[in-house]
Amino acid sequence: MTNPSFSCGRLLAAMRQANPLVQCITNDVAMNIAANVLLAAGASPAMVSAEEEAGEFARIAGAVTINIGTLWSGGVAGMLAAANAANGAGKPWVLDPVAHYATGFRRRVVGELMALEPTILRGNASEIMAMAGEATRGQGVDSGDSAMAAQNAALTLARRYGCIVAVTGDVDFVTDGSRSATIEGGSPLMPKVTALGCALTCLVGAFAASTPDQPFEATIAALALFAVSGQDADGHARGPGSFQPLFLDALSALGSDRFDAEARITMR
Numbered sequence: 001m002t003n004p005s006f007s008c009g010r011l012l013a014a015m016r017q018a019n020p021l022v023q024c025i026t027n028d029v030a031m032n033i034a035a036n037v038l039l040a041a042g043a044s045p046a047m048v049s050a051e052e053e054a055g056e057f058a059r060i061a062g063a064v065t066i067n068i069g070t071l072w073s074g075g076v077a078g079m080l081a082a083a084n085a086a087n088g089a090g091k092p093w094v095l096d097p098v099a100h101y102a103t104g105f106r107r108r109v110v111g112e113l114m115a116l117e118p119t120i121l122r123g124n125a126s127e128i129m130a131m132a133g134e135a136t137r138g139q140g141v142d143s144g145d146s147a148m149a150a151q152n153a154a155l156t157l158a159r160r161y162g163c164i165v166a167v168t169g170d171v172d173f174v175t176d177g178s179r180s181a182t183i184e185g186g187s188p189l190m191p192k193v194t195a196l197g198c199a200l201t202c203l204v205g206a207f208a209a210s211t212p213d214q215p216f217e218a219t220i221a222a223l224a225l226f227a228v229s230g231q232d233a234d235g236h237a238r239g240p241g242s243f244q245p246l247f248l249d250a251l252s253a254l255g256s257d258r259f260d261a262e263a264r265i266t267m268r
């Protein structure tokens with residue numbers, strides 16, 4: 001167990017300097033908070049999902065993120081077009097398989113998207129465990145499992161699909177199948193604010209866009225930024241309602257030096 005050999009503060013500074021354009025194909029619940037999270041952190045979000053333009057836009061974006069939270073049949077072609085275009089242009093893309101275990105439609109679409117080999121898969125513990133074929137206690141979009149319990153599933157998926165897997169919860173876990181890291185921090189109020197996980201998936205896209213050669217490190221930095229900012233907001237929040245604006249303020253206020261000092265990352 002060691003400290004990371006890279007600086008999250010430097011990755012944050014690089015991301016802010018690049019102000020990367022991130023194409024977010026996300027769900028109807030997450031649209032607003034995800035865009036605000038990216039703006040507060042220092043990236044440039046664009047919610048572009050229609051079949052007619054999703055592929056064309058992916059070629060000019062720095063990264064694409066795809067989230068199936070409010071899946072409907074008319075949305076699938078745009079997701080596939082964006083993922084294919086990202087692959088064709090050598091851009092990283094991130095998949096968030098929200099509640100994929102709940103219905104056959106979701107399972108089928110996630111299967112089609114996984115076949116296109118996302119750079120990074122980000123889900124809560126129940127989603128990651130179910131994707132590896134394990135029994136879970138997830139209920140709809142909410143996890144019923146701890147991220148610690150999902151570590152083996154994350155390793156299995158990273159090796160099977162050759163991607164980075166990020167599983168979030170009270171403690172986050174990131175792996176590329178050989179290297180792994182845990183990230184501590186955050187707040188118990190975070191799962192009480194809807195779509196924060198979806199917003200985090202978009203933020204992973206922002207870091208991957210500015211550091212495309214290091215998707216493992218980029219993913220850790222994004223999760224650590226949420227962990228430190230969540231902890232900062234928790235100290236002042238009175239509940240989930242006041243937490244959300246405090247969290248946006250904390251994301252934008254965090255400087256690189258304090259980020260490096262406060263991030264609790266352990267390489268395993």
Ligand SMILES: Nc1ncnc2c1ncn2[C@@H]1O[C@H](COP(=O)(O)OP(=O)(O)O)[C@@H](O)[C@H]1O
Binds near residue numbers: 142171223
């Ligand atoms: N009990 C908790 N304590 C601290 N942070 C948490 C807790 N649960 C979730 N988080 C944080 O909330 C964010 C969203 O994660 P999660 O709730 O697992 O995703 P989702 O919203 O997709 O279910 C992550 O940054 C995660 O670390």
Ligand SMILES: Cc1ncsc1CCOP(=O)(O)O
Binds near residue numbers: 098195196
């Ligand atoms: C409530 C809800 N219903 C469909 S998507 C969604 C948001 C889920 O957000 P998260 O996965 O970040 O909890």
Ligand SMILES: [Mg+2]
Binds near residue numbers: 124198
């Ligand atoms: Mg989620």
